[in-house]
Amino acid sequence: MVSKTEETQLNRLENQVDNGGGGAWEYLCLVRKLKVRRSEKVLKYGLSILNDLKKRSSLGSEEWTLYEQVAIAAMDCQSLDVAKDCIRLLRKAFPESKRVGRLEAMLLEAKGSWAEAEKAYSSFLEENPLDQVIHKRRVAMAKAQGNISGAIEWLNKYLEIFMADHDAWRELAEIYVSLQMYKQAVFCYEELILSQPTVPLHHLAYADVLYTLGGLENLQTAKKYYASVIDLTGGKNTRALFGINLCTSAIGQLAKGRNKEDKESLELQSLAATALEKDYKQRAPEKLSLLTTALKSLKVSS
Amino acid sequence: MALSLGFVVGILGVVILSHAAYSTVQYRGLLKIMEEEFSGPPLTVVAELLLGLGFCMWAALTVPGTFLSIHPYSEENRIVSLPDNLDFMIFNHRAKVFPVELDLKFKH
Numbered sequence: 001m002v003s004k005t006e007e008t009q010l011n012r013l014e015n016q017v018d019n020g021g022g023g024a025w026e027y028l029c030l031v032r033k034l035k036v037r038r039s040e041k042v043l044k045y046g047l048s049i050l051n052d053l054k055k056r057s058s059l060g061s062e063e064w065t066l067y068e069q070v071a072i073a074a075m076d077c078q079s080l081d082v083a084k085d086c087i088r089l090l091r092k093a094f095p096e097s098k099r100v101g102r103l104e105a106m107l108l109e110a111k112g113s114w115a116e117a118e119k120a121y122s123s124f125l126e127e128n129p130l131d132q133v134i135h136k137r138r139v140a141m142a143k144a145q146g147n148i149s150g151a152i153e154w155l156n157k158y159l160e161i162f163m164a165d166h167d168a169w170r171e172l173a174e175i176y177v178s179l180q181m182y183k184q185a186v187f188c189y190e191e192l193i194l195s196q197p198t199v200p201l202h203h204l205a206y207a208d209v210l211y212t213l214g215g216l217e218n219l220q221t222a223k224k225y226y227a228s229v230i231d232l233t234g235g236k237n238t239r240a241l242f243g244i245n246l247c248t249s250a251i252g253q254l255a256k257g258r259n260k261e262d263k264e265s266l267e268l269q270s271l272a273a274t275a276l277e278k279d280y281k282q283r284a285p286e287k288l289s290l291l292t293t294a295l296k297s298l299k300v301s302s
Numbered sequence: 303m304a305l306s307l308g309f310v311v312g313i314l315g316v317v318i319l320s321h322a323a324y325s326t327v328q329y330r331g332l333l334k335i336m337e338e339e340f341s342g343p344p345l346t347v348v349a350e351l352l353l354g355l356g357f358c359m360w361a362a363l364t365v366p367g368t369f370l371s372i373h374p375y376s377e378e379n380r381i382v383s384l385p386d387n388l389d390f391m392i393f394n395h396r397a398k399v400f401p402v403e404l405d406l407k408f409k410h
Contacts, residue, residue: 001385005378035385040402051409075393078401085408110393136389144392171390198374201384234375 039076046070075110200232223247312361318354
């Protein structure tokens with residue numbers, strides 16, 4: 001989870017390193033800690049450290065983690081020679097290592113030789129059938145080959161064993177959303193919210209999928225979850241404010257015949273609208289007129 | 303060591319508890335001499351235990367000071383983005399077809 005202070009720190013370090021100041025090693029450590037995917041920069045600055053003999057020796061034993069990080073970044077940027085060299089060095093240093101074997105299999109994946117990578121992963125799994133990362137790589141390979149249903153099958157099998165892995169649940173939810181299987185995606189997001197109830201982004205995604213599904217009950221639940229996002233983020237999430245407006249107007253449209261005019265839902269919508277207008281006035285004042293017309297049309301149709 | 307009231311009360315509570323433990327051990331020794339069953343500590347020791355408990359709890363709540371509330375939306379707690387699922391990373395994206403021309407070589 002990347003918090004706001006960590007994000008500002010990351011951006012500051014990135015600017016510093018981009019403009020020639022030092023701090024490349026700090027930047028690389030922060031990227032590794034936050035697990036963000038900045039492959040080009042990691043490759044550029046990681047290689048600058050590794051090619052410089054003095055800087056490399058000052059790292060001590062941490063240079064191997066840097067080799068691994070640079071190898072993965074190189075594979076992501078399609079610089080396969082760099083990746084091959086890094087992995088060769090790692091293999092020389094750690095001849096019996098499974099971790100290096102995993103990197104070699106990833107290199108096969110990056111090259112596109114799916115069958116050999118599949119063979120390598122299966123052999124790893126024979127030795128250790130409970131290796132989480134290898135299972136996940138197999139799912140990723142199925143996804144990369146375009147075999148989405150195979151990926152779903154593997155991922156479901158993985159989640160039967162490792163039910164607490166919320167990254168995998170999130171991946172499964174995103175795959176279902178991409179295939180428009182919203183009911184299954186709703187189930188996955190519910191699992192995520194159960195395991196991590198204080199992360200507002202899960203609530204937000206759940207509310208989005210519920211709103212997409214439609215239907216009166218789903219819309220009402222979606223409105224509740226948008227409200228909980230606003231609660232958890234202290235009102236700083238614009239998408240949730242929009243969500244409340246849209247949900248209220250959609251519910252009003254659906255429930256036009258019934259006379260259940262609850263005053264508090266109208267109050268909630270007007271509060272959300274005022275909060276949105278204040279936000280826009282502060283951050284994007286030239287778009288304020290667009291916002292007011294959009295909100296007005298929502299209120300009219302409800 | 304700030305000898306505030308809470309601290310003193312806390313130390314007093316610990317002393318009372320240890321005195322209660324000591325008198326229980328002595329009581330058991332006495333019972334062993336009189337060859338009777340050890341059913342439970344005498345009433346004085348129970349009263350001492352409750353008193354010690356009360357003192358220690360009060361001290362534990364007052365000594366650290368006022369509790370600060372944790373805001374989930376403060377700047378350091380507010381979650382801005384979820385980590386990019388690096389375990390499921392695939393290399394089959396458009397940078398494969400349009401690679402960034404970095405021309406970086408590994409000088410070894």
